[in-house]
Amino acid sequence: MNDTMKAVLLREFGGPDVLRYEEAPTPIPQRNEVLVRVHAASLNPPDLYLRDGYRALPPAWRPDARFPLILGTDVSGEVIAVGDSASRFSVGDEVYSMVRFPEDVMTGSGAYAQFVRVHEDELAFKPQGIDHVQAAGAPMSLLTAWQFLIDPGHDAPNPFQAFRHAPVPLKGKTVLVNGAGGGVGHLALQVAKWQGARVIAVASGKHENLLRELGADAFIDYTKTAADAAATDVDLVIDAVGGENMERFLRVIKPGGALFLVNPLGFCGHEEAAHRTVTVSSTQVRSNGTQLAEAGRLLDDGTLRVVIDSTFALAQAADAHHRASQGGIQGKIVLIA
Numbered sequence: 001m002n003d004t005m006k007a008v009l010l011r012e013f014g015g016p017d018v019l020r021y022e023e024a025p026t027p028i029p030q031r032n033e034v035l036v037r038v039h040a041a042s043l044n045p046p047d048l049y050l051r052d053g054y055r056a057l058p059p060a061w062r063p064d065a066r067f068p069l070i071l072g073t074d075v076s077g078e079v080i081a082v083g084d085s086a087s088r089f090s091v092g093d094e095v096y097s098m099v100r101f102p103e104d105v106m107t108g109s110g111a112y113a114q115f116v117r118v119h120e121d122e123l124a125f126k127p128q129g130i131d132h133v134q135a136a137g138a139p140m141s142l143l144t145a146w147q148f149l150i151d152p153g154h155d156a157p158n159p160f161q162a163f164r165h166a167p168v169p170l171k172g173k174t175v176l177v178n179g180a181g182g183g184v185g186h187l188a189l190q191v192a193k194w195q196g197a198r199v200i201a202v203a204s205g206k207h208e209n210l211l212r213e214l215g216a217d218a219f220i221d222y223t224k225t226a227a228d229a230a231a232t233d234v235d236l237v238i239d240a241v242g243g244e245n246m247e248r249f250l251r252v253i254k255p256g257g258a259l260f261l262v263n264p265l266g267f268c269g270h271e272e273a274a275h276r277t278v279t280v281s282s283t284q285v286r287s288n289g290t291q292l293a294e295a296g297r298l299l300d301d302g303t304l305r306v307v308i309d310s311t312f313a314l315a316q317a318a319d320a321h322h323r324a325s326q327g328g329i330q331g332k333i334v335l336i337a
């Protein structure tokens with residue numbers, strides 16, 4: 001194997017055009033790691049935040065610049081080398097992963113490249129029923145839906161709250177998914193349906209046909225009708241958007257119900273939630289190969305479908321980031337290496 005590879009390098013923080021397709025050293029797998037030849041890598045919001053130097057955070061929380069760095073957590077590809085102590089995967093295996101998240105959230109996990117090193121605990125076999133593009137689209141969005149709705153999967157300290165996030169039973173319940181057309185939202189919708197919930201999808205109108213196909217029982221176009229005016233008696237709201245006025249969802253939730261905030265920064269309705277006896281909870285997604293294997297069975301048999309918004313060649317990563325900045329994403333944006 002060559003000592004160098006092609007990768008998308010970040011040499012300074014900024015807009016999409018700071019992403020450069022250049023030569024970089026090929027990573028060397030450590031003892032419990034494997035080296036994966038990347039076939040496809042998907043975009044996630046943390047890639048955009050890091051590219052931009054986490055400008056939305058207070059200056060003291062922003063990353064120290066250690067350039068060049070390589071963005072990207074989500075990959076699908078093939079094992080081409082195995083570290084001394086790695087025993088669960090072999091050369092030639094087709095695998096997918098969310099790489100070193102949140103450990104490398106400030107330095108880049110290195111997936112926008114021809115090769116990436118991955119700890120074997122963070123890997124699972126790629127579901128055979130889907131291709132590398134779909135598999136690369138799954139990891140962060142699917143693990144987020146899974147860790148919010150099925151099993152947190154870890155006991156690491158929760159950066160958003162003092163207590164451990166706890167999923168709630170979904171069978172026979174009404175679940176409202178806000179941001180249902182996006183990466184997390186379209187998979188959360190399908191996971192809730194698989195669990196036996198009735199699902200109300202909230203998204204802009206262009207997503208309605210797709211979301212009904214994926215199982216939505218009702219659809220609210222938030223550009224025409226406010227979700228909190230159109231829904232009532234909901235057991236659980238999972239808000240996969242965040243931003244201003246997340247408190248509005250408290251009004252649609254039954255007493256004893258729950259509000260799960262995928263992006264909780266700025267929520268200020270804790271007092272009202274306590275008054276309404278609504279549990280408000282969040283968690284931070286973490287890499288987990290075991291859960292990718294478990295959820296992968298549902299990708300394999302078609303219970304869950306990864307929707308692809310668009311694909312770009314790895315060398316066109318800047319164009320992919322421009323697409324992501326336009327918003328209105330339907331499913332996932334994927335880079336093909």
Ligand SMILES: NC(=O)c1ccc[n+]([C@@H]2O[C@H](COP(=O)([O-])OP(=O)(O)OC[C@H]3O[C@@H](n4cnc5c(N)ncnc54)[C@H](OP(=O)(O)O)[C@@H]3O)[C@@H](O)[C@H]2O)c1
Nearest residue numbers: 045144179181182183184203204240262263284285328329
């Ligand atoms: N807690 C965690 O560990 C964790 C993990 C993953 C993601 N996140 C966060 O969760 C959020 C979603 O991530 P993602 O990967 O799903 O992003 P995404 O793929 O960009 O999806 C966002 C979706 O929200 C929709 N949207 C935008 N404004 C909306 C509004 N006002 N009401 C309803 N829908 C709206 C967009 O489409 P339309 O405008 O066309 O409807 C888009 O489909 C991000 O803030 C991300 O940082 C957190």
